[in-house]
Amino acid sequence: MNWRITDPAHLLSAMRISLVQGGQFLAGRIAPDGPILRERNVSYVHKATWGMHAAGIEHGTISRLLDWVGENALQDNGDFYFAEELPEYKDFQRVYRPLNFCKVAAWIDHPLAREQRVIDRILQYQHEPSGGVFHYIGDDPQRAEQPATIGTLTTTFFGHLMIALDMRPRATSAGDWVCRWVDANHPHMPEGHLYTQTTPGGELVTEVAAGERISKMVDTRHPKQEFWQAGTAMAYLAVLYDVMRTDWGVAESDVRPYLDAALALLDFESTMPLDTYLWPSKCKIGWGAGELLRVLVRHEPGDTKTIEKAYRVAERVAVFTFLDNQFPDGGWSWMHYPLSEQIPEMAFSYKPLKQSVRVPPARIEGSQTIFLPREEITGEFLGELKAIERGVAAWLNAGG
Numbered sequence: 516m517n518w519r520i521t522d523p524a525h526l527l528s529a530m531r532i533s534l535v536q537g538g539q540f541l542a543g544r545i546a547p548d549g550p551i552l553r554e555r556n557v558s559y560v561h562k563a564t565w566g567m568h569a570a571g572i573e574h575g576t577i578s579r580l581l582d583w584v585g586e587n588a589l590q591d592n593g594d595f596y597f598a599e600e601l602p603e604y605k606d607f608q609r610v611y612r613p614l615n616f617c618k619v620a621a622w623i624d625h626p627l628a629r630e631q632r633v634i635d636r637i638l639q640y641q642h643e644p645s646g647g648v649f650h651y652i653g654d655d656p657q658r659a660e661q662p663a664t665i666g667t668l669t670t671t672f673f674g675h676l677m678i679a680l681d682m683r684p685r686a687t688s689a690g691d692w693v694c695r696w697v698d699a700n701h702p703h704m705p706e707g708h709l710y711t712q713t714t715p716g717g718e719l720v721t722e723v724a725a726g727e728r729i730s731k732m733v734d735t736r737h738p739k740q741e742f743w744q745a746g747t748a749m750a751y752l753a754v755l756y757d758v759m760r761t762d763w764g765v766a767e768s769d770v771r772p773y774l775d776a777a778l779a780l781l782d783f784e785s786t787m788p789l790d791t792y793l794w795p796s797k798c799k800i801g802w803g804a805g806e807l808l809r810v811l812v813r814h815e816p817g818d819t820k821t822i823e824k825a826y827r828v829a830e831r832v833a834v835f836t837f838l839d840n841q842f843p844d845g846g847w848s849w850m851h852y853p854l855s856e857q858i859p860e861m862a863f864s865y866k867p868l869k870q871s872v873r874v875p876p877a878r879i880e881g882s883q884t885i886f887l888p889r890e891e892i893t894g895e896f897l898g899e900l901k902a903i904e905r906g907v908a909a910w911l912n913a914g915g
Contacts, residue, residue, distance in 0.1 A: 518827055520834055523907055523915065530904045533838055533845075537897045538570025540845030544890050545579070551890055552583050555597040558604055558891050560584050561612040564619040566894030569901035574623045581616060581625045592656050593636025603885045609651045610640045614672035621679035628680065638685070641673060642715050645695075646688030648673040664712040664720060667693065667744050671751035678758055690755045690773055693748050697776040704783045707735035711744045726855040735783075738790045739853075739861055742797045745780045749803025750902065752777035753810045760814065767814075774814075777807055778821065784828055792835040795850050795865050795892065801832030802899035808906030812913050826910060829903045837900050840867060846893040848872045851884035858883045 521529075541563050546553035551563055560580050567577050588595040595613045596605040604612075613633065620628035627633065639659060641648050647665035670689050677686035699719040700709050710732050712720040723731045733740050756773040759765040784800055791797060808825040811818060841847055848867070851860045851874065860882060863874045878886035 518823075520830055523826070523830075523911055526830060526833060527904065527907045527911065529838055530833060530900055530907070533841055534570045534897060534900060534904065536845035537841070537847075537893055537900075538567055538572045538845075541567050541570070541890065541893055541897075542572055542576060544846075545576070549890070550888065552580065555587070556600055556604060557584060557588050557595050557597070557612045558608070559888060561615040562891045562894030562898070564616045564894070566897030568619050568622060569897045577619060577623060578625055581620050581627050584616060585627050585630070589630075589633070592654060593632045594654070606651050607885070610637060610648070611650060611669050611672060613637065614669065614676050618672075618676045618679045621676065634680070637673070637676070640669065641685060641688070643688070645713075645715060645717055646670070646690075646692035647713065647715070648689065648692075661715065663714065665692070665715060666712050667696065667748045671747045674751045674755060678754065683763065686755060687759075690752060693752055694772050694776045697748065697779055701779070704779065707786065709733040709745060709783060711741065726857045729853060729856040735786045735788070737856075738788070739794045739856075740791070740796065742784075742787075742791060742794065743799035745784055746797075746799030746801065746803040749777045749780045749784075750799065750806045752780075753803065753806040757806075757810045757813065774810070777803070781807060781821075781825060781828065785824055789831070789835075792831045793864075793866050795836065795840075795847075796852075797832055797836045798896055798899050801829055801836060802902045804829035804832065805899070805902030805904070805906040809902070809909045812906070812909045812915070816913060822910065822915065826907070826915070829906055833900065833903045833907075837896055837903075840865060841896075842867065843870060846889045847896050848874065848892065849876055849889050850887040850892055851875070851879060851882065852887050854883045854885065860884050 543549065545551045551559050564577050564580050584595060588597055590596065594609060596609065617628055617633065636656060639656060640652055642665060648669040649662050649665060650669045651662060653660035670692055674686050674689035677689065695717060696713060703710060710719050710721050712731055714720065720731060729741060733742060733744050752773045756770050759770045760767060804825050808822065808829055811822045811825055848865050850865060851863060853861055865872055865874065
């Protein structure tokens with residue numbers, strides 16, 4: 516027990532308060548009092564819907580966001596964006612953003628999740644030979660532009676949407692890609708390295724030039740990295756394993772590789788130093804550990820050592836990444852998301868001191884960063900915090 520930072524029941528209570536406060540913050544940021552449904556940028560909506568759902572905001576409010584994005588940002592080709600959005604939003608996150616809000620639409624049975632033009636377009640992003648999912652394929656549905664690499668982010672979020680839509684072969688194919696990605700990293704993880712991209716042919720990209728480290732790999736030394744790479748994979752693999760066993764009736768022996776791959780990532784994460792949990796991009800690690808905790812309690816209740824390992828990681832994200840960094844108004848800070856590890860913005864700290872951060876509150880012109888507004892960060896953190904809350908609740912209910 517000495518490795519616990521908090522009492523689990525106390526942590527559970529604090530997380531539930533945090534969820535309510537965060538949900539109220541997001542609800543209060545809807546126009547005319549805030550930028551949600553006012554700013555012509557899908558980034559103010561896509562994760563806000565997830566966070567509102569996690570925080571228990573009424574579905575009618577969430578539907579307003581989904582109605583707005585469908586009426587204002589849906590393009591003829593089935594993509595969502597505003598023409599005036601900058602490329603880092605409109606193109607770099609082209610399919611990622613609808614993968615977020617479309618899964619929420621499916622959860623609350625909103626018509627957007629049944630819009631065939633939208634679903635057909637999203638399916639085009641999956642590279643069918645591998646199951647991986649591209650982040651951008653151009654504008655013409657008749658002529659897909661294939662990028663040089665595939666990553667975990669869009670592949671895993673695509674998988675969650677496929678589960679929500681009960682499109683089982685597509686969901687399984689995405690999970691298979693993630694398993695192969697983990698397998699390809701097995702020789703590197705004991706050395707403290709996780710490479711984050713593959714070619715469409717499945718080859719792990721291990722050549723990392725100066726300035727590319729933050730986008731192509733994660734290690735167990737640097738405190739500011741894309742830690743979410745392992746987290747989003749853990750979360751999807753755990754959810755897929757659970758759904759296939761519980762809802763789809765697939766034999767445990769056939770789905771065990773998904774859980775084993777998630778546990779390999781948990782082992783990698785467990786070697787991380789404590790200061791890595793102060794960086795906002797640790798957020799999806801909490802999602803992954805929370806889902807693993809819930810799934811292990813459900814399916815592997817006798818494996819107390821692994822359950823405690825999952826709790827240990829989830830607890831650290833909950834305390835240091837989420838609860839300690841939440842402002843009194845219920846929201847979290849904006850972020851200048853770095854696209855290179857060699858830029859001055861890497862020096863920014865998002866740890867509030869006396870309820871403030873010394874970080875510019877708006878986009879920095881000419882910066883190699885993507886400005887992420889508070890509404891987006893808060894929505895994501897709430898969605899992931901909810902996974903930890905569910906995992907800890909399941910563990911305590913089982914006598915943990």
